[in-house]
Amino acid sequence: MKITTIEVQKHNKDRFNLYIDGDFSMGIDSATYVKFNLKKGDVISEEQLVAIKEYDDYRRAINSAVVYLSYKKRTEKEIREYLKKNETAEEIVDAVIKYCYDNRYIDHDDYARSLMNTMINTTDKGPDVFRQKLFEKGIERPIIDSYYDIYTEEITAERMEKLIDKQLKKHQGKASSYMAVQKTIQTLIQKGYNLDNIMPYLDHKDVTDHEALLKELEKQVNRWSKKTEGYELKTKVVTVLMRKGYKYDAINSALKESGIEDE
Numbered sequence: 091m092k093i094t095t096i097e098v099q100k101h102n103k104d105r106f107n108l109y110i111d112g113d114f115s116m117g118i119d120s121a122t123y124v125k126f127n128l129k130k131g132d133v134i135s136e137e138q139l140v141a142i143k144e145y146d147d148y149r150r151a152i153n154s155a156v157v158y159l160s161y162k163k164r165t166e167k168e169i170r171e172y173l174k175k176n177e178t179a180e181e182i183v184d185a186v187i188k189y190c191y192d193n194r195y196i197d198h199d200d201y202a203r204s205l206m207n208t209m210i211n212t213t214d215k216g217p218d219v220f221r222q223k224l225f226e227k228g229i230e231r232p233i234i235d236s237y238y239d240i241y242t243e244e245i246t247a248e249r250m251e252k253l254i255d256k257q258l259k260k261h262q263g264k265a266s267s268y269m270a271v272q273k274t275i276q277t278l279i280q281k282g283y284n285l286d287n288i289m290p291y292l293d294h295k296d297v298t299d300h301e302a303l304l305k306e307l308e309k310q311v312n313r314w315s316k317k318t319e320g321y322e323l324k325t326k327v328v329t330v331l332m333r334k335g336y337k338y339d340a341i342n343s344a345l346k347e348s349g350i351e352d353e
Contacts, residue, residue, distance in 0.1 A: 173186060
């Protein structure tokens with residue numbers, strides 16, 4: 091077999107059309123062209139043609155991975171999944187991953203550090219969400235553990251105070267102090283904080299529920315007074331309010347303040 095023509099592709103100046111014995115054989119990139127030192131008139135064997143094709147497939151996969159990486163940092167897992175989605179052969183995927191590591195396109199330590207800085211500076215998420223994201227991206231456990239500890243150390247008192255105050259303000263006046271605290275804890279856990287992060291800043295908060303109690307008391311009295319009265323009404327209202335997290339003594343005080351007396 092003889093190479094009869096090598097021409098630059100019209101729409102991609104970095105790729106060439108290779109013709110064998112007058113017929114189009116394949117497209118190749120400039121790196122493949124240089125590696126095999128291809129010239130018009132060269133006589134090549136079937137084995138050489140297969141080697142050229144395999145190397146060009148490898149080069150195409152590298153170029154695809156590099157473009158994918160150009161948008162943002164990626165992990166090995168992400169690149170593997172991307173290449174397999176494009177039906178790249180397993181052995182070529184392995185070779186591309188090695189290339190990416192050798193050229194530091196893949197750097198899991200840098201990825202974890204970058205994600206940590208981004209999340210700390212631009213989100214209100216905690217270390218548990220950060221850790222989960224790293225697990226999902228296939229980062230190695232030692233790297234995850236190391237940066238999880240650093241993330242935790244970077245959580246400032248100001249950050250936690252602000253988050254807790256925001257949640258307490260949201261729930262106070264609408265729920266009992268107990269429920270306001272529980273809802274605050276639940277929200278912060280969902281945001282990726284754990285009790286060790288939360289409780290040192292929540293324990294000293296002065297969470298009152300008198301206003302919320304009076305509102306809820308009025309609501310329950312209006313509801314149950316249509317069905318009962320006197321002692322039974324008081325008992326029903328007290329039971330409902332205690333289920334909502336209000337303390338018995340506070341409820342009794344509120345009942346007296348509202349004028350509801352035990353008959």
